[in-house]
């Protein structure tokens with residue numbers, strides 16, 4: 276019987292006759308498939324023509340495995356046959372494998388055919404061709420073949436090309452200002468409207484934003500004329516957050532669908548899916564989706580919506596009690612890898628910021644909700660602390676544009692980060708300040724509450740003194 280072990284034994288014994296027989300195109304498909312799947316590593320002297328003769332086999336899986344094995348030989352003398360397969364092949368997986376095999380041959384002869392595949396309908400084939408062509412990226416003909424792909428409709432292709440062809444920003448370059456942030460923002464709570472406040476914050480000032488915006492008109496502290504106005508307001512704020520965020524850093528957004536109660540029993544209540552509606556607007560403005568975390572609260576903490584259905588049990592009337600909120604993680608879009616961001620810190624900061632001990636490994640975060648005697652919608656400090664630990668380093672500046680009673684500020688202080696908060700309601704600002712002051716008795720950089728006017732003046736002065744990026748006073 277043909278087994279993996281037998282194939283390996285025959286390979287070790289260099290039994291050429293065995294392979295000539297077993298790989299004959301006239302053999303049944305099962306035999307060919309088992310053999311091709313179990314060939315493993317091939318010695319350089321393996322007879323490639325046994326594989327090449329299968330490139331025209333009617334079964335696309337056999338053609339695919341044959342070209343894959345031929346690729347293991349890294350032998351440019353098979354270039355013509357593999358090119359022929361690539362151009363005639365209509366099975367996209369086999370075509371992809373053929374391009375990959377051509378790429379592995381690292382021969383300049385392949386440039387015209389690889390360039391041809393930059394126009395393939397399968398984006399994975401295009402990416403495979405790009406990868407192979409990048410070995411020759413210094414050659415002008417390769418550059419001019421790749422450059423038009425910066426406008427390719429597929430964003431992975433666009434990103435790959437932009438990253439590779441941009442010469443001004445090398446992965447290895449260190450930006451010494453990256454870990455720094457303006458002193459005038461550190462441990463500051465501005466009492467004012469966030470849109471106005473952000474007009475006075477310089478570009479690329481902050482490392483992380485964690486926020487929970489107003490829940491449309493579902494709670495009583497903010498009234499928007501319409502849901503569209505509400506989304507437009509969030510778009511304004513989050514565009515400004517994008518501008519003031521450092522390259523490649525994170526924005527973590529806590530929202531959930533809301534219910535606007537019905538006017539009377541003859542009307543229905545209305546639900547708005549805030550996280551889903553805001554998501555495309557965020558990606559359009561340059562936030563890259565990274566993670567969807569679900570914050571799950573205990574069942575008893577959810578508002579009961581089950582009453583009617585519990586009684587009548589009629590289909591269509593089911594309403595789920597909502598025990599979850601979204602915590603969606605975005606990154607300011609960049610060509611650079613997250614490793615680049617990490618490399619901007621010295622070893623001491625990296626070591627001190629490591630997340631020690633046990634941590635949540637899934638995207639389901641079970642955390643009890645928090646309540647406050649004056650604020651109807653705060654998030655628990657445990658949630659803020661998790662986000663800050665996972666997405667910032669010690670000494671970073673963490674921002675909350677909708678500061679509430681300062682939960683992000685408290686988490687920042689407890690984890691040795693700096694905070695910058697904005698909140699428009701006076702009583703929340705006062706409450707935040709008393710919490711933050713209590714926590715910061717021993718701090719070198721004391722929390723400061725500023726009116727919008729004072730903040731504006733301070734920022735103008737800072738700008739004048741070019742003191743933006745000094746780390747400490």
Ligand SMILES: C[S@@+](CC[C@H](N)C(=O)[O-])C[C@H]1O[C@@H](n2cnc3c(N)ncnc32)[C@H](O)[C@@H]1O
Pocket residue numbers: 467468469470486487488489490496497650652653654655676677678679680681682683697698699700703
């Ligand atoms: C969901 S709460 C955030 C609570 C906060 N996460 C906490 O734990 O304390 C949203 C906050 O945004 C504030 N807010 C709403 N519109 C604002 C605006 N235009 N500028 C500044 N703050 C605003 C509200 O007053 C409210 O306190």
